[in-house]
Amino acid sequence: MRHFEEQLNELRKRLLEMSGLVEAAIYRSVQCLVEGDEKQAHIVFQNEARINQMQIEIDDLATAILALEQPVATDLRFITAATRINSELERMGDLAVNTAERALSLLRKSAPKPLIDVAHLAHLVESMVRKALDAFVRKDAELARTVLTSDDAVDELRDAIYTELIETMQNDASLVESSVEYLFIARNLERIADHATNIAEDVLFLVEGVDVRHHAEVRRAG
Amino acid sequence: MRHFEEQLNELRKRLLEMSGLVEAAIYRSVQCLVEGDEKQAHIVFQNEARINQMQIEIDDLATAILALEQPVATDLRFITAATRINSELERMGDLAVNTAERALSLLRKSAPKPLIDVAHLAHLVESMVRKALDAFVRKDAELARTVLTSDDAVDELRDAIYTELIETMQNDASLVESSVEYLFIARNLERIADHATNIAEDVLFLVEGVDVRHHAEVRRAG
Numbered sequence: 089m090r091h092f093e094e095q096l097n098e099l100r101k102r103l104l105e106m107s108g109l110v111e112a113a114i115y116r117s118v119q120c121l122v123e124g125d126e127k128q129a130h131i132v133f134q135n136e137a138r139i140n141q142m143q144i145e146i147d148d149l150a151t152a153i154l155a156l157e158q159p160v161a162t163d164l165r166f167i168t169a170a171t172r173i174n175s176e177l178e179r180m181g182d183l184a185v186n187t188a189e190r191a192l193s194l195l196r197k198s199a200p201k202p203l204i205d206v207a208h209l210a211h212l213v214e215s216m217v218r219k220a221l222d223a224f225v226r227k228d229a230e231l232a233r234t235v236l237t238s239d240d241a242v243d244e245l246r247d248a249i250y251t252e253l254i255e256t257m258q259n260d261a262s263l264v265e266s267s268v269e270y271l272f273i274a275r276n277l278e279r280i281a282d283h284a285t286n287i288a289e290d291v292l293f294l295v296e297g298v299d300v301r302h303h304a305e306v307r308r309a310g
Numbered sequence: 311m312r313h314f315e316e317q318l319n320e321l322r323k324r325l326l327e328m329s330g331l332v333e334a335a336i337y338r339s340v341q342c343l344v345e346g347d348e349k350q351a352h353i354v355f356q357n358e359a360r361i362n363q364m365q366i367e368i369d370d371l372a373t374a375i376l377a378l379e380q381p382v383a384t385d386l387r388f389i390t391a392a393t394r395i396n397s398e399l400e401r402m403g404d405l406a407v408n409t410a411e412r413a414l415s416l417l418r419k420s421a422p423k424p425l426i427d428v429a430h431l432a433h434l435v436e437s438m439v440r441k442a443l444d445a446f447v448r449k450d451a452e453l454a455r456t457v458l459t460s461d462d463a464v465d466e467l468r469d470a471i472y473t474e475l476i477e478t479m480q481n482d483a484s485l486v487e488s489s490v491e492y493l494f495i496a497r498n499l500e501r502i503a504d505h506a507t508n509i510a511e512d513v514l515f516l517v518e519g520v521d522v523r524h525h526a527e528v529r530r531a532g
Binding site: 151154155158160161164165168171172175250254257258259261264265268271272275 | 373376377380382383386387390393394397472476479480481483486487490493494497
């Protein structure tokens with residue numbers, strides 16, 4: 089039993105370490121985008137392999153615990169949630185890498201005027217990620233729910249950004265290439281927000297035992 | 311023991327049903343895109359809720375089997391692979407919905423000349439999806455490996471499509487909006503290919519017990 093608790097703690101510890109790495113990768117890719125800080129992008133690239141390796145290790149650890157300890161009830165729920173969160177984190181890490189690549193590429197192109205809404209979106213998404221991970225650490229269903237309600241704000245900002253970028257491309261052919269980078273960056277940020285939402289849903293599943301995936305009405309009512 | 315076998319069969323059966331729905335959604339979204347067949351897009355939208363519901367049911371079933379039967383070795387590996395494949399399928403379904411939406415929207419816009427490469431990419435991606443799912447059904451590692459080696463062709467087509475679309479937008483402002491739809495469609499297709507690749511990796515994990523995620527060199531050497 090002691091051994092089992094130790095294994096669960098190890099799983100929790102590694103998942104937190106992975107969270108920290110992914111949160112930092114997102115922060116750094118946004119720094120490169122918003123502040124033009126190239127160094128941050130390179131650190132994101134350096135840490136990519138470690139995040140990928142960590143995902144495999146966490147998955148292996150979760151499978152080993154399932155096989156050897158045959159956990160039930162709350163512990164089983166924690167382990168399956170951990171596996172899902174692990175996979176969300178790895179995808180968020182990929183999106184941070186892609187964002188950093190595009191942010192670097194933007195620094196080398198004639199770019200449209202700084203898009204205020206992209207910076208807003210980036211900071212909103214960062215805060216969603218932070219809240220989702222804090223909610224997981226603290227098993228805080230209330231905090232998890234605040235992540236779910238940020239969805240609408242993300243959609244509004246995304247629409248505003250797309251409209252602005254399409255107008256920019258229509259008015260100035262020399263800005264087409266950089267606008268396309270911005271389009272994909274906005275899409276990456278929106279997807280990172282989706283993954284943060286998935287993690288928040290996993291936290292609700294873990295804390296309350298309620299599966300809120302695909303049930304927007306339940307989520308909003310909460 | 312009989313009960314356990316029945317549960318595994320039930321899990322396998324549902325996952326195949328889900329595969330069939332998702333494969334059809336991808337096929338229909340491509341039909342709408344390539345043939346301009348609006349009806350296909352609407353069927354994709356109608357089936358979305360069923361795919362989402364099915365993902366939850368499969369996940370619940372997998373968790374129940376883990377909790378009640380405490381499987382080990384091959385069975386455990388099958389169940390964890392099934393859970394991952396389930397999640398890949400649901401994401402592919404989402405991408406098919408988004409592709410169908412954008413394909414419909416293209417039918418209402420002044421569009422650039424038909425992009426031959428987009429049709430090529432769509433058909434390549436469809437074949438990767440079919441092979442990945444067949445490999446899972448037949449536990450065919452050889453077939454799974456052919457999916458992994460299609461990656462390069464996908465990347466080449468994507469690059470060609472992006473270059474063509476950027477030139478189109480630079481030369482004709484009236485085609486910016488539709489070109490943006492095409493950009494995102496190409497990105498969706500590329501991501502569906504990524505998910506097919508992930509499923510192929512899960513099949514290798516299942517059949518050979520080798521975790522090939524994030525190890526391009528191992529995959530290519532195979």
